[in-house]
């Protein structure tokens with residue numbers, strides 16, 4: 109326990125008549141207070157204020173201890189300089205496709221990397237299919253060519269070669285469409301659509317339900333898309349957007365009002381190509397007459413659809 113603080117006592121020197129004897133002449137006394145204050149201020153702002161300003165006396169972390177911006181900054185960049193080679197080496201080593209084992213089944217060799225499945229990105233062909241049939245919007249890379257090759261969701265590895273398959277738009281489907289038992293329901297791919305997210309464009313198929321017993325069918329209506337957070341570009345929805353894209357566009361317009369819709373779309377096209385998918389800029393532009401308005405904000409985009 110800390111000892112209770114003793115009240116500080118100042119002893120003043122007095123002459124034989126009881127008057128206070130000052131160490132300095134009156135002219136310099138008041139000034140000295142101001143001077144002290146200025147000196148303190150200067151000291152705390154100057155380069156030399158460094159570590160002794162730490163309330164702990166012996167600072168463990170000079171970065172925290174230094175109250176001076178330029179000292180903190182130079183210590184900070186020194187640490188970066190020391191750490192940078194290691195970070196660069198780790199990043200470069202990460203790009204090596206050298207043998208990895210599937211991190212799901214832990215037995216087969218990995219042929220796919222999916223960075224959206226961090227922290228276990230490596231998959232064998234079978235585990236990739238079982239995982240990414242459900243997560244079609246993940247951005248995967250094949251490792252079969254000896255380097256990481258970005259893949260669209262409709263490409264999988266079969267017998268060490270790339271092969272095409274059908275992938276369904278992740279949209280909520282009804283549990284029942286008729287009175288028959290759920291075993292007679294089949295899911296099949298319907299029309300192909302372009303789904304546009306902040307990661308660009310994906311060419312996928314709309315899911316359809318079919319009852320083998322009574323021949324009932326179900327296809328997604330505009331309201332079903334809306335319920336799963338998509339916004340159709342037209343009522344026939346050959347193209348649909350995840351609603352998040354409108355919020356992102358609005359946020360970008362708020363911070364950078366000069367940003368054009370065309371520039372935003374070009375960014376999305378770049379993302380599409382980067383992840384190994386087909387941007388088809390002309391086709392996607394043709395589907396976007398309302399998005400092409402130069403100063404459209406998210407709310408006016410929404411309004412312009414109807």
Ligand SMILES: [Zn+2]
Nearest residue numbers: 210213232235
């Ligand atoms: Zn596996």
Ligand SMILES: [Zn+2]
Nearest residue numbers: 222224225246
């Ligand atoms: Zn994934």
Ligand SMILES: [Zn+2]
Nearest residue numbers: 286288319322
């Ligand atoms: Zn039925």
